[in-house]
Amino acid sequence: MSRNPFQNTVAIVTGGASGIGRALCEALGRHGATVVVADVDESGAKQVADAIPGGRAQAATLDVTQGEAVRALVEATVREHGRLDYLFNNAGVALAAEVRDMTLEHWRRILDVHLWGVIHGTMSAYPIMLRQGFGHIVNTASIAGLLPGPVMTAYSTAKHAIVGLSLSLRCEAAELGVRVSVVCPGFVRSRIFERAAVVQPRWDEPREVFQACLDAAVPPERMMDCTRAAEAILAGVRRNRGLIIFPFRTWLAWWLYRLWPPLLRPIAQSTLAAFRGQP
Numbered sequence: 001m002s003r004n005p006f007q008n009t010v011a012i013v014t015g016g017a018s019g020i021g022r023a024l025c026e027a028l029g030r031h032g033a034t035v036v037v038a039d040v041d042e043s044g045a046k047q048v049a050d051a052i053p054g055g056r057a058q059a060a061t062l063d064v065t066q067g068e069a070v071r072a073l074v075e076a077t078v079r080e081h082g083r084l085d086y087l088f089n090n091a092g093v094a095l096a097a098e099v100r101d102m103t104l105e106h107w108r109r110i111l112d113v114h115l116w117g118v119i120h121g122t123m124s125a126y127p128i129m130l131r132q133g134f135g136h137i138v139n140t141a142s143i144a145g146l147l148p149g150p151v152m153t154a155y156s157t158a159k160h161a162i163v164g165l166s167l168s169l170r171c172e173a174a175e176l177g178v179r180v181s182v183v184c185p186g187f188v189r190s191r192i193f194e195r196a197a198v199v200q201p202r203w204d205e206p207r208e209v210f211q212a213c214l215d216a217a218v219p220p221e222r223m224m225d226c227t228r229a230a231e232a233i234l235a236g237v238r239r240n241r242g243l244i245i246f247p248f249r250t251w252l253a254w255w256l257y258r259l260w261p262p263l264l265r266p267i268a269q270s271t272l273a274a275f276r277g278q279p
């Protein structure tokens, strides 16, 4: 295996304008990859691409809920660069809500961006990677894709599905030369929380309740920063890990949950209590 498997490769990163996606674009750029920074946020994607030295990055406006648009971007990238080595299906949004307060529209929005976003990316890139005989699809789920996520049930549903999709496809794809990994981070300091839709009709200031809930679960200073998260992801990709789980305490929580699920029940209960505003 080459010491730097990203050198002279071609990568698409969805949700590349911010947070973990942005850090991934910057890290891939540093490692010598040509990066397509794809995001629904047009100016943000352009800023990230322009800031990557060497002129190898380009911005693309993309809404991952639009399957045809995803396919067009993947095909255009391969036409222009002759190959696609990595697709990072990373775009995401958050919704904090109890199911009793959610509408079908809430469910659709979360499943569209997360699950259908990943399906659109996978179905566009996988046939091309099969033809090439190489390529690596890296899907961002979350630790909420491995553990229960009360108050984030739609998000957790989508992320569990992304884990299932990725690990199943990994089996199918391995002998055909294509790699598939799924990333399950714990808390990472990004803007996803301040951008989250919060539904808590029993409170005047649902955003404040959500923030208090989040601060109780993990203070911002204990969250991993995006640059370190991107390094952890690329280290896992380099080693062709199926499941990429970080930081260490998140990995530990997952192991404890597998050994004895009730061990994590107090954490789930305290998250719910904080969101409901109970002492």
Ligand SMILES: NC(=O)c1ccc[n+]([C@@H]2O[C@H](COP(=O)([O-])OP(=O)(O)OC[C@H]3O[C@@H](n4cnc5c(N)ncnc54)[C@H](O)[C@@H]3O)[C@@H](O)[C@H]2O)c1
Residues within 6 Å of the ligand: 014, 015, 016, 017, 018, 019, 020, 021, 038, 039, 040, 041, 044, 062, 063, 064, 065, 090, 091, 092, 093, 113, 140, 141, 142, 143, 184, 185, 186, 187, 188, 189, 190, 191, 192, 193, 195
């Ligand atoms: N931050 C965390 O603690 C954390 C933990 C686990 C998993 N994740 C996952 O990591 C991924 C990146 O999140 P982040 O924390 O960097 O958040 P972020 O809000 O900083 O970045 C998300 C990016 O996705 C883009 N995006 C949203 N909807 C899109 C769409 N329909 N099409 C294209 N782009 C779209 C946004 O414009 C934004 O640039 C998400 O999938 C998220 O669920 C984050």
